[in-house]
Amino acid sequence: MFKSKISPSTLNYLILITVIVAAGISQGLLLPVLSIFLEQQGVSPGLNGLNAAALYVGSFAMTLVAERLLGVLGFKKLIVGGLILVMIPLILFPSWPDIKIWFVLRIIVGIGDSALHYAAQLWVLLVTTPEKRGRYISLYGMSYGLGFSIGPLGIQLLAFGDAVPFLVLFAAMAAVLLLVLCKLPDTKPEKAEHTHLPERRFRSSFTWAWYALLPALLYGYMEAGMNSNFPVYGLRIGYETSEIAALLPFIGIGGLFLQLPLGMLSDRYGRKKILMLAGVGGGIAFMLVPLAGTHFWLTLMLLLIAGGLVGSFFSLGLAYAADILPKVLLPAANVVASFHFTIGSIMGPNLGGQLINWLSPGSMFIMLGLMYLIFGVTGVLFRRNGEEKFVLK
DSSP states (O other), rough: EEEEOOOOHHHHHHHHHHHHHHHHHHHHHHHHHHHHHHTTTTOOOHHHHHHHHHHHHHHHHHHHHHHHHHHHHHHHHHHHHHHHHHHHHHHTTTTTTOHHHHHHHHHHHHHHHHHHHHHHHHHHHHOOOOOGHHHHHHHHHHHHHHHOOOGGGGGGGGOOOTTHHHHHOOOOOOOOHHHHHSSOOOOOOOOOSSSSSSSHHHHHHHHHHHHHHHHHHHHHHHHHHHHHHHHHHHHHHOOOOOHHHHHHHHHHHHHHHHHHHHHHHHHHHHHHHHHHHHHHHHHHHHHHHHHHTHHHHHHHHHHHHHHHHHHHHHHHHHHHHHHHHOEEEEEHHHHHHHHHHHHHHHHHHHHHHHHHHTTTTTHHHHHHHHHHHHHHHHHHOOOOOOTTTSOOO
């Protein structure tokens, strides 16, 4: 367990925000660009989704050792290592366009991305006060959403050459790496006494806060599934590549609009109520997307609404877990949330790809919407004594 001595300085927070924007851009760009390449090569949606899931296999591997590595390396070194692991494959993707090599490269990117997220999000959680946690973690989520929205715009760079999107992303990540090396303090978390064995800490955090930790799984499923499968869905129903590139960012843009308002509402009215309402509304919006067909503006509005309502799920879920768990269990809960995110991210491209392949392109949205609807309704079953103790009256 960690007790942070890091001061929440504005500069450090802005650096963390920059790192998360870069991480969002990397995922927002790589998933659809590589999916388009594989679709154009005639790779089946199922195999395409399986290859995309490799990124989250790497993320899962990092999740298993993230807490220990952070204790050994500290925040700065873990972030630097994560950036380097993301950058190296960017040079190799266009050099070796082989699906087997891409599988390995995506695993490496997943390890790096997971390291960045774990260090940054735990830092933010540890230095924010309960009454402001919703808005600060929402700003963190907005930063990722911003990068996630910018990423798919890189599809347009394919017009200048297949390698151009990767090289531009590499240059952006290199600039962020230089900023981290020069400005971020090299601080290690201080270890606190272990009152629980590791496996008991993870079990306890899930038992006490399962409803707060499930949003990470849903967010991972949505994010990876949409970025990997929506390009295939769009091509199958008749959209042009340029239209797909224009539509996909609006999932993240919706999150940008509503992240902070939902975070502030959760500070005022409670995280669970906001998560339940957002889950139901987002689920309905997703299920309506197939009905829009190739009507560009209607699809855009539905993606904007759905993305706005569920785009804050990961951050609000973590804030809710921080409200209802003892602080000593927060690092373990962060690992569980990362684990759930990884599982959802592996499920999303694979299940969505199989649904497109065996049922219909629109079935991926029906499944996604049902998952969010079920989550919203299930909230009535979750009760924790004192769970509203930090909510402002």
